[in-house]
Amino acid sequence: MGNVLMLYASMTGNTEAVAEIIRDAVEKHGHRVVTKTFEMDPVDAAELAEYDGLLVGTYSEDDGALPFEVEDFYEELDEVDIDGLPAGVFGSGDFVYDTFGGAANTMGDRLAEKQAKLVPEWLVVDLYPDEEDADRCRHFADRFCKMMENNRRREMD
Numbered sequence: 001m002g003n004v005l006m007l008y009a010s011m012t013g014n015t016e017a018v019a020e021i022i023r024d025a026v027e028k029h030g031h032r033v034v035t036k037t038f039e040m041d042p043v044d045a046a047e048l049a050e051y052d053g054l055l056v057g058t059y060s061e062d063d064g065a066l067p068f069e070v071e072d073f074y075e076e077l078d079e080v081d082i083d084g085l086p087a088g089v090f091g092s093g094d095f096v097y098d099t100f101g102g103a104a105n106t107m108g109d110r111l112a113e114k115q116a117k118l119v120p121e122w123l124v125v126d127l128y129p130d131e132e133d134a135d136r137c138r139h140f141a142d143r144f145c146k147m148m149e150n151n152r153r154r155e156m157d
């Protein structure tokens, strides 16, 4: 069993719905998931050192920008070592925008730059997750858990 930190930003509940599906699926693998929202909980990037995995979710704002409440965390990532930490990025956007899911892309690129071990594709859902999206979320969670398990095995060798 691993300890996973899940952080997300959601204004109207779409990213939250994605987060809940992923969290339930990760918990089914036997991991403990600590969930925090960027809006309500103080999130200090230094906490990442206490976890075996990280999941970050965000909706997108104008031109695919990161929501303001995610910016501090994004900047604090400069200060932390997350080299090799299993991680996944998800979010919700709206297909009508050219920069669909831009904020999730920005966050994913940042974690990749910091050498986190990422689930290769960021999972971005169009608005609220439908049944097909829910399957994608569970598949994403399975891949994330597989990465956590592989990482653990490597640490034990």
Ligand SMILES: Cc1cc2nc3c(=O)[nH]c(=O)nc-3n(C[C@H](O)[C@H](O)[C@H](O)COP(=O)(O)O)c2cc1C
Pocket (backbone or CB within 6 Å): 009, 010, 011, 012, 013, 014, 015, 016, 058, 059, 060, 061, 062, 063, 064, 065, 092, 093, 094, 095, 097, 098, 099, 100, 101, 102, 126, 127, 128
């Ligand atoms: C002012 C505004 C600008 C937006 N700009 C984008 C955008 O550039 N790209 C995108 O994918 N979605 C954009 N969206 C759509 C939201 O990301 C989308 O509605 C998302 O599902 C909201 O997630 P939430 O319910 O978790 O807050 C925008 C929404 C608003 C209100």
